[in-house]
Amino acid sequence: MKKNNFLHKHQKTLAPLLSLVLIILITASVTPGFLSIRMVDGHLFGSLLDILHRATPTALVALGMAVVIGTRGIDLSVGAVIAISGAVTAVLTVNTDWPVWVVILCALGTGMLCGLWNGILVSVFNIQPIVATLILMVAGRGIAQMITEGQIVTFHSDVLDAIGNGYFLAFPIRVWIAIGMIALTVLVMRKTALGLFIEAVGANVRASRLVGIEARLLVLSAYVFSGLCAAMSGIILAADIRGADANNAGLWLELDAILAVVLAGASLAGGRIYLLLTIVGVLIIQTLTTAILTSGLPVQYNLVVKATIILAVLLVQSPKTRQWISDFFTKKKRAANSSTGKADTGKGSEKP
């Protein structure tokens, strides 16, 4: 009884987790060795590690996206911001002898600037978020290409190499970075009233304004944060291939990020967001991608498989499905002791 209650209360949390476990198990049964993890050169090695490693850029972007979606916004420009910050990182590394941390700060600053731009369009000029960020989505790649002059700028830097592919305590450094960022965000959201304010603004701006929440500033900061997260992701992606690919870095990543936020149970109409579950959503998507790559499927099946599995996960997770299933079982139960029930109602209707 008590256990049942627990399940009931945490349905929303359990559904994405369950989906993740299922996808991992199914992939493992199709691909031998998928679950194996070994120590190689003092760090962990295996497909599961690859998933974590590959998921970090998306996870960072999704983190920012979740906050923006919480304010009833959306940020389509993250892919372009990734390209811009990658380009800044590469060009500064190649063309200046500034210390790496200055370069990184510059790249992060550029990302926040991009976020500020989006934020101003949305909260000051009242342009609808999807269009406001669409502008930077289109123009941003142009900016990135301008910085790299349309070429892939290859660079070399030990620190950046380590960010892209180094290990610390057996785990990839970039995974640590992502964990740090996630932990920090969750902490700020939980331990201050910021999370409450963001959700309130997303759910009802008018009411939030009337209680004195400075909604404009809040929405603006959400986009700046998203820009920061995208910039981090951009640095990692550039460090990963030791080059800035202004044309392709982070292409369509915004869709994966939004997908992850929604898989976690958030609504694009604002309101409640779930940061940790968003990360689970990212892992679901990355597992799927990695599974398709290792499966040896012909390329033309990639998208159909991805779409089918995403749809399946969505359908399984839908609260409606759960309700129908539970209705089905209660009906069965009722049918079992229907005799008494029927007699009762029969009597009731005869009486008056």
Place this chain on the structure above:
Amino acid sequence: MSDLVKDALEVKETSAVKETVEAAQSAVRPLLEIKHLSKSFTGVQALNDVSLQIQQGEIRALLGENGAGKSTLIKVLTGVYPRDSGEILLDGSLISASDSGHAQRLGISTVYQEVNLIPTMSVMENLTLQHQEKTFGLISWKKAEIRARELLAQVGLDIDPLRQLDTYSIAIQQLVAIARALSTQAKMLILDEPTASLDSDEIKQLFDLMARLKSEGLGIIFVTHFLDQVYSITDSITVLRNGECIGTFKTAELSRSDLVSHMVGKSLEDLAPTAHDHSIKRERTELLQLNNVGKQRYLQPLDLNIAAGEIVGVAGLLGSGRTELCELAYGSVKPDQGEVTLSNHSLTKSSLRRAIQVGMGYCPEDRKQDGIVAELSVRENMILALQASKGWWSPISIAEQQKLVEEMIQRLAIKTPDMDKPIGELSGGNQQKVILARWLITHPALLILDEPTRGIDIGAHHEIIQIIKELCEQGMGLLVASSELEELVMFAHRVVVMKDHHKVSELHGNEVSEQAILRTIAS
């Protein structure tokens, strides 16, 4: 007296009363019959084995405290919520509406609680939605406009049906909703708190309309918290308490005090309005000062001072500018001339947060759009204003939140299974209480209330007025806009009368009376 109450509370006796009423009615086949209806939400048994019958040409009051299950009954009846068990018969045949549209087609026309219209559509489009007349298979907007004007005339509204609905005030929207309900050929009309925020004139108009429909043989269910209205229009009364049907009574045979006891479950003798002293005893220290404050096409410039411990009422007809006055005073709409100061802080240009920090508070009129944050919990909704004034970096600890909220839930008798329930799932009146509580915990120096008791039951109404008075005795100033003159007269020290967006007069001390206000408005 108290014996009677006790008797009425005895379950056996109640059902005896009920049966006699039913026996009297069973001569004719009831228009609507509800049998053993039950409905539960997670954690709440909203309706428990409710049965009732309504005849043709009967106006039935459906009464009960906030959260008693009135709205739920209506929604189950019209198929908005699926029922757990029970039967519904209309005209003797079993019906099971699958949604509101289906119910309409079956002949049940409903005005739900809160305004449920489409704010982004024009009045005409709202009125004719789903009933548009067509020529050659296409909607004819010419006919629609004619029809819309007819319907608006029925409820006595003379407004431009082509304008967008949300440019009109809540009261007008409410009337539009009623007009819409009349647009269908119905056997049953259900009105869930249609009179909240209406003025006496509109209410009279509505009652005339109900009387006419009654004579045409419609059955009407009417939900309200105003007992006067119950006694002036209804034939019979069904009382719900905690989801249970307490009984059905002939209006003429039930005294007010008995009715209240049935609703509340205990006798409340001190509900009668106590005589109110319209003068303040303490020394006058000014709180709010409006100096020639106005805004073009919004409100004519006016002066207004409120002192500590003073309650100033704002009266006026629908659309007279009461809400506008409140908004300018609070600062949610910035005036384009004049000065606003609160306890010597100039607020003319400052942010709302600053205003709240120096002691301003505002309960808006439109609870659904401006008040509640539906997805958030009762607790979060209640601490929102306090938290906002503190800033995001100094959070109120959960323990403290729980303490504050628990206290308010007790004090205002808010009916909720727990404080983490989303506020959107509370009954309308309870939502209103939460919004009020939101401001009470900020301990404001000056609280502005726009229609504060909208949709609140008599018990709570009484309680809230007590709280208001108490707070003022402790030195809080209060600006209350209300369409209920009786209420204003009960506690206001001073009443500002508005007309056509400017202040026409101010009644002081013993001048304050319903008649005086009405006279000022009429002049």
Place this chain on the structure above:
Amino acid sequence: MINERNLPILATLLVFIMLYGFGMYEYKGFRDTLVFSNLLTDNAFLIITAIGMTFVILSGGIDLSVGSMIAFIGVLMAYLISNTGMHPLFAIGIALVVGVAFGAIMGVIIAFFEIQAFIVTLAGMFLFRGLAYLINLDAVPIDHPFITGLYDIYVPLPGRGGLTFIAMAMLVLLALGILIARRTRFGMSVYALGGDSHSAALLGVPVKKTIIKIYALSGFYSAMSGVIFAIYTGSAYPLAAVGVELDAIAAVVIGGTLLTGGVGYVFGTFLGGMIQGIIQTLITFDGSLNSWWTKLAVGGLLLFFILLQKGIVYWVKKRSAA
């Protein structure tokens, strides 16, 4: 006085006229009617897609699958015509039915499983593109005489321009869209749903049925757009129309429709699509922008027009208030 609700659309019209005027002033070639008729023909498929998208957005939803649908329908049509030897009219019929059916299925998932439209249609976007790959990876020509014959349907205008079959088809579909939106009960239900879906349900709007119809209609329009695109290029290509969903959304929004739903007009979408086309044309006429400046210009002009439009609306409101 101008009705406030028509203001955004009038502002869009004004922006379009100003732009066109600028083009005529700046470039000689722009003054020919050919430019205008090219705008109609070249943006036909985008506008058709955007009309379907307008209904979706008016209802408060979104449909990301339209671009992939265009590619899928084209490939399907090509397959039916060249591999089964079917007459193009039949192939078009089947393709439209398939488009409507897939749209309706997405609608069912959105309505009954209560999953957000963004995500369902995102999955649809992956799925349709994937299905296109499965039918045919390569680009294939559709050179059936019936299809090539359509190019000969042509109403010349004064100057070098003329209305092509494609432009006319678009205009017919536009008129149909306007009628559905403003003159049918379904259309009003769409507006109601977008304005406040909860209230709409209480007012008796059949919410689920309407949602399914909306996505089926969007499926119809994007399938139609797929057909038009196939006729336009005389070929089918599984990578066609990538990113068209975003262009369509932008066209709808530039046309004055609110993404939050409930407010907007189909005709505005037409103007929005034309404005997007004109941006492209102006950039080509200029011809001096390199690749990255092209991107910046597209984004910048988009922003400029949105701000201009907002400015006009703001200014008129202020004027009429004074």
Place this chain on the structure above:
Amino acid sequence: ADLTIGFSQIGSESGWRTSETQSIKAEAERRGYDLKFSDAQQKQENQIKAVRSFIAQGVDGILLAPVVETGWDQVLKEAQRAKIPVVLIDRGVAADPSLYLTKVASDFKEEGSLAASWLAAKTNGRCNIVELQGSVGSSAAIDRKTGFDAVIGNFPNMTITRSQSGSFTRAGGKEVMESFLKAEGGAKNICALFAHNDDMALGAILAMKEAGVKPTKDILVVSIDAVPDIFKAMADGEANATIELNPHLGGPAFDAILASQDGKKVDKWIKANGPLYLPDTAAAEYAKRK
């Protein structure tokens, strides 16, 4: 003569594409032509719009780098009606050759075949190959694969064991190569990598190095395009061969337009296939192209 030429480019999706654009622009500038450039951002419809706009402007000639081979008949006919010669750049179209003046292009299939031939010679026709395909559905990917497959079909012991799309990008190449190495349990069962472009190969080389696999020693690397970075990789002993896709197509294209204006006959296909480069000349080539 001072010509006005319209140039409809696909986009700027890769470094190679940008080089091509720059080369053509530089050539036009050198000759004093007025080049109207239009970037179609990977969209065929934009290219059609651009060609139509060029026609409306009455240019003297049009260069078209078609994003896809089909779907040009109509607009080419319009150009012909307006008597504007069209030169196709870097790939052909599936239209009647009479509709365009000429094409200045290499043959993707031939590039694939050349890569396969080199690999067959290098491994004596005995090799398990992993393939990094370009963007799914793109003609470069399809044709390079077709050309490659046609040649290895002659060698029973040459098989493609894994083939996935790396979308022509470095990041894609790296991620897919990582998964190949995981799925095959390291380099034991892989003898060579064939990448549809250099960028994917460069990404794959990074993946190999991180997995402790030595490119060229454990796995042979052959790719197409000849971008500068691949020469550096070859010089460092990390790649084996690349086939040049010539980006300098402006000169022959303009010459063709001039020739046609003079009423001379122009070949329908001006081949611009590049040679296969090997590590021996890599350092010098890198210095030249940097």
